[in-house]
Amino acid sequence: MLLAATGCGRDTRSAQATPLGVSPPTLEPLAAPAPPGSAEPNLAVDGGRAYLSWLEPTPDSGHALRFATLENGAWSPPRTVAQGKRFFVNWADFPSLHVLGGGRLAAHWLERSGDTGSYEVRVALSNDGGATWGRPITPHRDASAAEHGFVSLWSVGDTLAIAWLDGRKYARIPIQEEAYSKEMMLLSTTINPDGSLGQERRIDERTCDCCQTSVATTSRGPLVAYRDRTTDEIRDIQVSRFERSYWTPPKVVHADGWKVDYCPVNGPAVAASGDRAAVAWFTAARDSARVQVAFSADAGDSFGAPVRVDAGAPAGRVGAVMLEDGAVLVSWIERTGGEQTEVRARRVHPDGTMDAPFTVAASSAARASGFPRIAALGDTIVLAWTEPGSASVVRSARAVVSRGAEGGR
Secondary structure (H helix, E strand, O other), X not given: OOOOOOOOOOOOEOOOEOOOOOOOOOOEEEOOOOOOOOEEEEEEEEOOEEEEEEEEEOOOOOEEEEEXXXXXXXXXXXXXXXXXXXXXXXXXXXOEEEEEEOOEEEEEEEEEOOOOOOEEEEEEEEOOOOOOOOOOEOOOOOOOOOEEEEEEEEEEOOEEEEEEEEOHHHHHOOXXXXXXXXXXXXXXXXXXXXXXXXXXXEEEEEEOOOOOOEEEEEOOEEEEXXXXXXXXXXXXXXXXXXXXXXXXXXXXXXXOOOEOOOOOOOOOXXXXXXXXXXXXXXXXXXXXXXXXXXXXXXXXXXXXXXXXXXXXXXXXXXXXXXXXOOOEEEEEEEEEEOOEEEEEEEEEOOOOOEOOOEEEEEEEOOHHHOOOEEEEEOOEEEEEEEEOOOOOEEEEEEEEOOOOXXXXX
């Protein structure tokens, strides 16, 4: 990956740290109930409760998807969603948990579907807060030996909605064909409370192969963000919003013009509240690695010029949450020398001003360090990440983020 450090596009607003009397938040460690060997954490929130999920090895050489809830300042004893020997475990394509409300939860993970390297999405529903789980559901209808993953979950009333990257077209192309002719798609469907599937819809017919997708609910419907892939290998970030009964034509958040003939494994993060939305992403266009965030005041119809948030040597792997004052807290991995990195975060206001960044944890550029996760419970931020080592382990922390000055200044 191209990780040279300087320069921005002409219409990218430069980073200007403006602490404005707001001190960096103090991190409070939260002991995660995840054992040595655990990795691939994820976070979900609902009202005043946070959920931490992760993968951990089992004694029979398999894996288990487990989760805990944040209660009275500590994580609860863990519960198991599913376990088995066919789990597809990948540092970049990790499981998730979603809160449907009324004690209902949904979870997704990946399972190998044969000996060809292909894998499929599995979804399970719980009606009792995760004490028990229903039989796994496969949301995609094709039976091709292909990759299906990089999932985003959200709610439509009491129905679960899901978007994923789908390789059924990729699988139909002979292996001797050039890589540029092989295409992944972005698809969506819904899963009703009884487990039946809704209509399958195609959001984009050609996307980057293995970058994470992200979704946030605006006042005008869910907004999904992902890395696109044009026929001439431009891999910029696009968004599409579901309105009434269709996905809007995809739009580029910002024309970085990043031309690269491989997948950078670095997807975007979208956050929203009402009509306000923000997308954070990594790019290395023009040999200049940077993490950027752009704001929208019209639920993703248009975005302002992006703001650069990194310190000059980012590895990406971004997260983003909308704060109560209208700002966005963006997290990313910053290189500090060699293979050493730090998980960092900073608040960015819609007018482009920023608070000073703060360090969450020391980390590594290795794949084993995974993708840090971030979630917001009012003015409390919950973070989770993988601490690499001879036996990796999931770590977590929380912090209270003070409200910014009125108007984001």
